[in-house]
Amino acid sequence: MNLIKNYQTDLDKLFKPQSIAIFGVSISGLNMGGASFLRKLLESKYTGKIYPINPKGGEIYGLKIYPDIHSLPESPDFAIVCVGAARVPHILQDCAATGLKHIHLLTSGFSELGTPEGIELENQIITISRENELKVVGPNCMxxxxxxxxxxxxxxxxxxxxxxxxxxxxxxxxxxxxxxxxxxxxxxxxxxxxxxxxxxxxxxxxxxxxxxxxxxxxxxxxxxxxxxxxxxxxxxxxxxxxxxxxxxxxxxxxxxxxxxxxxxxxxxxxxxxxxxxxxxxxxxxxxxxxxxxxxxxxxxLPETLGKKVFIGSGGGGNSVIYGDVCTSEGLDVPKLAEKTMNLLREVVPAVGSIAGNPLDMFRIYQDSTLLDGVLQFVYNDPNIDMVIVDRLIPRNIYHLPDLPDTTPELIKSVANSKNHKPTVATLDSDGGERGLSDEGTRLRQQLCLGGIPAYPSITRAARALMHLHRYYSWKRR
Amino acid sequence: MNLIKNYQTDLDKLFKPQSIAIFGVSISGLNMGGASFLRKLLESKYTGKIYPINPKGGEIYGLKIYPDIHSLPESPDFAIVCVGAARVPHILQDCAATGLKHIHLLTSGFSELGTPEGIELENQIITISRENELKVVGPNCMxxxxxxxxxxxxxxxxxxxxxxxxxxxxxxxxxxxxxxxxxxxxxxxxxxxxxxxxxxxxxxxxxxxxxxxxxxxxxxxxxxxxxxxxxxxxxxxxxxxxxxxxxxxxxxxxxxxxxxxxxxxxxxxxxxxxxxxxxxxxxxxxxxxxxxxxxxxxxxLPETLGKKVFIGSGGGGNSVIYGDVCTSEGLDVPKLAEKTMNLLREVVPAVGSIAGNPLDMFRIYQDSTLLDGVLQFVYNDPNIDMVIVDRLIPRNIYHLPDLPDTTPELIKSVANSKNHKPTVATLDSDGGERGLSDEGTRLRQQLCLGGIPAYPSITRAARALMHLHRYYSWKRR
Missing domain, CATH: 3.40.50.261 (Succinyl-CoA synthetase domains)
Incomplete structure (x- = not known):
């Protein structure tokens, strides 16, 4: 990509430094600024060298505090600057003098204030950085x-x-x-x-x-x-x-x-x-x-061009609403191919309304063989590009005994289908008893870890699939 | 309302019957149909008389099963019918003969099948009901x-x-x-x-x-x-x-x-x-x-005509996004009155950006006096019709020690404000660790019980407020 050459891409040391200097580490303000960055780096088991800097010197978390950058035993890869705005230009010049070029400015108080002083100070930073080829992140940022x-x-x-x-x-x-x-x-x-x-x-x-x-x-x-x-x-x-x-x-x-x-x-x-x-x-x-x-x-999800979605839904009313929402988000909800319909009629229990697409899968969820069969039929249907499965949370709000949880089987079915199409799950777990939201979060995590994006509402699932469709259509335009 | 007279409103016995007959209670199918309704009625401590009916007779859950409606000791207020579709017309006529007029038909297999037989059977129900002034709910419903x-x-x-x-x-x-x-x-x-x-x-x-x-x-x-x-x-x-x-x-x-x-x-x-x-x-x-x-x-929420919203948000980026979302949902996010701004400047800590509206309240949440003060200023601001408070969940993802939970104080502030305007909370608890969603659900329940509608996203909060605005504007049109 030739365009890349126009920009500064020598940024590895910002993300993978072997050593870090932290300016503005204060023992008296452990929760803010430099001391906080230092503590979090230690907590996250950063393995490189860390050099806390404060003109007052001293010691923090077992580390020596150096008075300035010149007293360090080496020129570190990276500096985090947490001092007052007025001192920043001087520190940048100090860094440049020792060959330290990769710098993060946590400090606020520049152009975001809207004052002439703030804008002038930011301009100084820009000038010093240009003259010394500094790679500066910020100011006013994490x-x-x-x-x-x-x-x-x-x-x-x-x-x-x-x-x-x-x-x-x-x-x-x-x-x-x-x-x-x-x-x-x-x-x-x-x-x-x-x-x-x-x-x-x-x-x-x-x-x-x-x-x-x-x-x-x-x-x-x-x-x-x-x-x-x-x-x-x-x-x-x-x-x-x-x-x-x-x-x-x-x-x-x-x-x-x-x-x-x-x-x-x-x-x-x-x-x-x-x-x-x-x-x-x-x-x-x-x-x-x-x-x-x-x-x-x-x-x-794998690449997809089309936006014809199959909806496996739970319940008659849900099927209607899910079809409406997918359509209003821009997806198509087509009729299934006649061959698919014939196959479905053979395996799906007669009880409950089969409307084709959406399909009321309420009873299918309880039987993982049926679930797998339906997915295979749909993956083979040329009318269908993507699949939404309403992953009912097993709970006894219906006139039925407890439903078994067929989530592991759903994950296996999708993973083992050689011709599987983009498949997502919806988990309607928002706004119920506390156990419900917790169970919904658990199932979303389980599904995503199993490779199936899982969303807390049909609206969000449909919109994510539309984004997928739009991007890959643009890419192959 | 004169229009009401055009409709059947003698429906009290459908909702508050003193006695209920259940047709189609089968000992062999305890989880389905009549037996399930019976069990759930007992579980929910229904205090009226219940008469299970099945031609085979017998006993279920300690209750006598009657062979038909004519053998009951009284004419019940209400019947729940859970038998096959073909038997429904006959049962309706039986009910009519004993003076039982309020009837729920659980049974499916009528016009929803799309078959001539289904449609004909539904027409029979309509005719019998008209002739006998039956108040029939259904068929094909709960x-x-x-x-x-x-x-x-x-x-x-x-x-x-x-x-x-x-x-x-x-x-x-x-x-x-x-x-x-x-x-x-x-x-x-x-x-x-x-x-x-x-x-x-x-x-x-x-x-x-x-x-x-x-x-x-x-x-x-x-x-x-x-x-x-x-x-x-x-x-x-x-x-x-x-x-x-x-x-x-x-x-x-x-x-x-x-x-x-x-x-x-x-x-x-x-x-x-x-x-x-x-x-x-x-x-x-x-x-x-x-x-x-x-x-x-x-x-x-109380009635409101306007749609000028104040947003108390947590964090700079959030403030920007929250303003965008409210605007795209149709709300206005106006500037605060000069008087309000002056009052805010006096009490709000200098740290953090005060942009007016949205207001970055990140640090205000930790101090319930400040929180109450800000709400009072905003309720008195003539530029503001409604309020959204981003109810940050106390958690240590920022560079701060644990935040105190000021939810009880927020509820008190709103309840005690004599001039309070429609106020809702947002709780961004979706999609984090499991404890987060559970805590979000708990806080939503706490806020709603305290009279403050609480939503899991700014998009949903803004849309609900727009619905409120549109309805009351229509009403006073």
């Missing part, structure tokens, strides 16, 4: 995260490595997304919260992650960009090989002003971003849930 | 449900009485809705699953529930109707006093054919139903979750 190198200093989620790369202007949102997808068994290879993006920009991280073979899907949270046409060309090139799923913050007028005080930038409007997504093959989402849902689909 | 008379024979949810009335063509969906809202502390006064609606129709149940003083909000699930203009006039009249929230099944072409085999009727298309909702002041929803969300809002 920095880098990489479970495979135990660089997971952001809080209580150690996480684990997997197919996702995250590029984000919000640390809180990145934490939430990481927690969400990791709980479903989908890991994160690298994430970066880059705040104001004064030096390194979304473009640079994108170009870097495009070349990272471990990353299969890129998640982005952007509030603003400074070079839209460059980003468009770059994302369009990357989308040929990896899906890019974008949560764009500040699409509305109200939030555009929030963006300015959050990351000091201008947001742009919704129609521009829709056009951007269409051209660049980007999956545009509106909420953290929808973002996670799409990422899970892209991580676990 | 019948009536009324916790205040211990008539809760539908499964594992005894439920409790509250402000909701449910009129539905699907038993499964009614069960799910009941379970959902009861788990949030919102009870159901009366519900009816009426299937094919051969004799009593949606119109009759609507007219009946319109006059029921215990019912404040009516939920409907309709797959089809046979007198659309009559329903429009009736609902429009009822909407003047009670919100009607409609989940319409079979809006899509695909589901319209499912409807035919589910309840033997024609569904009509989406644009017709949208126009219907606009004219009749009906709240039209697309899923069970959205249905429950609107019902909770209508049950707990």
């Amino acid at each position: 920095g880098t995260y990489c479970p495979s190198s135990h660089l997971t200093a952001w809080g209580a989620i150690p996480g684990f490595s997997g197919p996702i790369g995250i590029i984000s202007q919000s640390g809180g949102i990145t934490q939430r997304l990481t927690e969400y997808i990791c709980s479903l068994g989908i890991g994160v290879e690298k994430a970066v919260s880059f705040g104001n993006g004064a030096v390194l920009k979304a473009h640079d991280y994108l170009a870097f992650m495009a070349e990272d073979k471990k990353i299969k899907v890129i998640a982005m949270y952007l509030e603003s960009i400074k070079d839209g046409s460059g980003l468009l060309q770059l994302v369009k090139a990357i989308s040929q090989t990896k899906p890019v799923v974008l949560l764009k913050g500040g699409k509305s007028e109200a939030s555009a002003s929030t963006v300015t005080s959050h990351t000091g930038s201008l947001a742009g409007n919704l129609s521009i971003w829709r056009a951007f997504a269409l051209q660049a093959g980007v999956t545009l989402v509106n909420s953290i849930n929808e973002w996670a849902d799409a990422l899970v689909a892209f991580s676990l | 019948g009536t449900y009324c916790p205040s008379s211990h008539l809760t024979a539908w499964g594992a949810i005894p439920g409790f009485s509250g402000p909701i009335g449910i009129i539905s063509q699907s038993g499964g969906i009614t069960q799910r809705l009941t379970e959902y809202i009861c788990s949030l502390g919102i009870g159901v006064e009366k519900a009816v699953s009426f299937g094919n609606g051969a004799v009593l129709k949606a119109h009759d149940y609507l007219a009946f529930m319109a006059e029921d003083k215990k019912i404040k909000v009516i939920a409907m699930y309709l797959e089809s109707i046979k007198d659309g203009s009559g329903l429009l006039q009736l609902v429009k009249a009822i909407s003047q006093t009670k919100p009607v929230v409609l989940l319409k099944g079979g809006k899509s072409e695909a589901s319209a054919s499912t409807v035919t085999s589910h309840t033997g009727s024609l569904a009509g298309n989406l644009s017709i139903w949208r126009a219907f909702a606009l004219q009749a002041g009906v709240t039209l929803v697309n899923s069970i979750n959205e249905w429950a969300d609107a019902l909770v809002a209508f049950s707990l």
Whole structure:
């Protein structure tokens, strides 16, 4: 990809440093800033060298505190800077002098304040970084995260490595997304919260992650960009090989002003971003849930072009509603082929209404042989591109004895089908007794770990499948 | 309401019978049909007389089984009929002969089959019922449900009485809705699953529930109707006093054919139903979750005309996204009045970005005095009509020690504010570790019981508030 050359991709040391200096480690403020990063690095069993720095010196968590960067026994790979904004330019120059080029600026108090002083200070950072070829993350951000190198200093989620790369202007949102997808068994290879993006920009991280073979899907949270046409060309090139799923913050007028005080930038409007997504093959989402849902689909499901969905539903009313929701989300709910209908009629018990598609599978769930048979018929049906299975939670709200849990058999059926089509499950476990939501979470985790994306509502399942369809249609356009 | 007179509203005995005959109680099929209804009635501590009927006689659960209706010691108030379809006309005539007029037909095998025989049999039921003024629920349905008379024979949810009335063509969906809202502390006064609606129709149940003083909000699930203009006039009249929230099944072409085999009727298309909702002041929803969300809002919140929302959010990125979502759902996210901003600046800690609206309340949650203060300022702000509070779940994913849980203080603040505006909470507990979803469910229950509708996502909170706004705007149009 020739475009990649336009950007700064020498970023390995931001994510896999052998040694880290932390500026601004204070014994008197253990819960904030540098000391907190230090503690979390130790907790996450980071194996490289750590050099806490504070002019006062001393010792913390058994480590010596150095007064400045010049007194370290080596020039570390990476620095985390947690000092006041006014001291940042000086520290950058110090780092440059010792050859330390990869730096994360946690510090706030720059262009996001909207004051002349803040903007001037950010400009100084930009100038120093350019002159010394510094690779600076931030300012005003949580920095880098990489479970495979135990660089997971952001809080209580150690996480684990997997197919996702995250590029984000919000640390809180990145934490939430990481927690969400990791709980479903989908890991994160690298994430970066880059705040104001004064030096390194979304473009640079994108170009870097495009070349990272471990990353299969890129998640982005952007509030603003400074070079839209460059980003468009770059994302369009990357989308040929990896899906890019974008949560764009500040699409509305109200939030555009929030963006300015959050990351000091201008947001742009919704129609521009829709056009951007269409051209660049980007999956545009509106909420953290929808973002996670799409990422899970892209991580676990095979390519598909079509959008003709088969719905195995539980109950007559549910079948009707599920068909409505899939249609309103843009999927097609076609009739099954006559051959499939004949096969179904042979194996499905006569009790209960067979409407074809959706199929009321209420009684089929109880018999894993039937369940497997129905899936095979449907996978062989040329009218069908994808499958939604309403994974009823076994519970006795119906006039039936307890239902057996056929989840393991469902996972086996899908995994063993050589011709299986994208298959997802829905688990309607929201808003019941407490045991229900817990059981729903357990089953979602079980299904996702078994390779079947599982969603808490038909609406979210249908939307994730539409994202899958749109991306692969764009890719093979 | 003069329109009410056009319909059959003498339906009390369907919901509050002093005695019940159950046709088709079989000792050999304890889990199905009549025996199951009988067992569930006993479990739910129904206090009236129960008369099981089967030509073979015998005894079940300590009760005598009578061979037919003529051998009972009295004419019961209500009959539940669980025999084969072919025997139903005869049983209806028997009931009529003894003066028993209120009857639920569980039995399937009528017009929903689409066969000439099924349609003919349903026509016989209609004729017999007309000639004898029978009040027949069904056929092909779960019948009536009324916790205040211990008539809760539908499964594992005894439920409790509250402000909701449910009129539905699907038993499964009614069960799910009941379970959902009861788990949030919102009870159901009366519900009816009426299937094919051969004799009593949606119109009759609507007219009946319109006059029921215990019912404040009516939920409907309709797959089809046979007198659309009559329903429009009736609902429009009822909407003047009670919100009607409609989940319409079979809006899509695909589901319209499912409807035919589910309840033997024609569904009509989406644009017709949208126009219907606009004219009749009906709240039209697309899923069970959205249905429950609107019902909770209508049950707990005061009237409101405006749609200018204040968002108390947790974190910078969240604030941006929450503003976007509210705007895309149709709410306005205005600037706060200058007076409010001045008051906020005095009490809110300087740390963290104050963007006004949304307000990043991350640190405010930890101090219930601050939380109460912010709410008071906002309730007094003439620019604001409603409030969304992002109820952060205390958890240590941020660089902070454990956050205290200020939920009880939030509930108190809202309850004690004399001028409080519609206020809802969001709980982002979906898709994390198992403990998180469980804690989210617990907090949602706690908040709803405290009078604050609580939703698992900002999207669902915003949509529920839009439904509230639209209905009250229609009402005062």
